[in-house]
Amino acid sequence: MRYVAPAREAVDASVFASPPLSQWSQYLAWLCDAAWPDVDALNARWPVQARERFVAQTRALLDDGLHYEARIAQTGHIATRESNWHDLFNALIWLRYPQVKRALNAQQVAQIAIMGPKQRSRPQCALTHFDEAGAIVIVRDRSLMSLWDSHDWHGLFWRERRAWEDGRIEAAVFGHALLEHALTAGKLLVAKALVFQGDAGSTMVQAVQACALAIGEGRVLRDPLELRPLPLSGIPGWHRDNTQERFHHHAACYQPLRAGRTYPVATPLTVA
Structure with a gap:
């Protein structure tokens, strides 16, 4: 069964006091405040030399026709759904572990070049x-x-x-x-x-x-x-x-x- 995260206002605040979420305390306001952080707030945490940027996932963005991973590789744009737990946590991982995320992206793009955008290889599944x-x-x-x-x-x-x-x-x-x-x-x-x-x-x-x-x-x-x-x-x-x-x-x-x-x-x- 697909996991459905609780609504922001329904999250039990105790989860932020124990691992793994307690290990992300520098982002506690983003996790606990009533309002969601927007992509501008997320982007403000990048080092100045970083190539990547979070970009709101809109229909206009998706109309570029690029695969999610290819868009990151080609433009540095990480499509991010706003007011969404899954994509917020993805942003946190990018900010803490950019070198690992870049390596994953490079390998995914290499596999897409082999398999095409609609099939998945064993390495893609592992990644x-x-x-x-x-x-x-x-x-x-x-x-x-x-x-x-x-x-x-x-x-x-x-x-x-x-x-x-x-x-x-x-x-x-x-x-x-x-x-x-x-x-x-x-x-x-x-x-x-x-x-x-x-x-x-x-x-x-x-x-x-x-x-x-x-x-x-x-x-x-x-x-x-x-x-x-x-x-x-x-x-x-x-x-x-x-x-x-x-x-x-x-x-x-x-x-x-x-x-x-x-x-x-x-x-x-x-x-x-």
């Missing part, structure tokens, strides 16, 4: 899944990967609960649809993750840079099956019920590993 529901994850403790590989969710989120608090594993939400879903209090969230293997000195900034480079070079997101499910609702503080062990045995966001399912190894993250 879209990550764009909508992605997370960038650093694992600084290799032992956690075996738990994740086997979908040992009780192990990854309960027995190793401290790992999420002491920095041995860290996740940053990239998918704008995930942020939109988080508007519903208590909703169980599952991301589609790209994973980077680091050490104690590696940072999320480095992981984001590595992610953009890997996407841009076509080394990742060639197939949707590359993406690892990550039940975000298991992370401490991300769901109101996950302080109880029973949550980690029975929560619907935890799915068993399908027979024969494997995942790529984490991409090594080199610390400069």
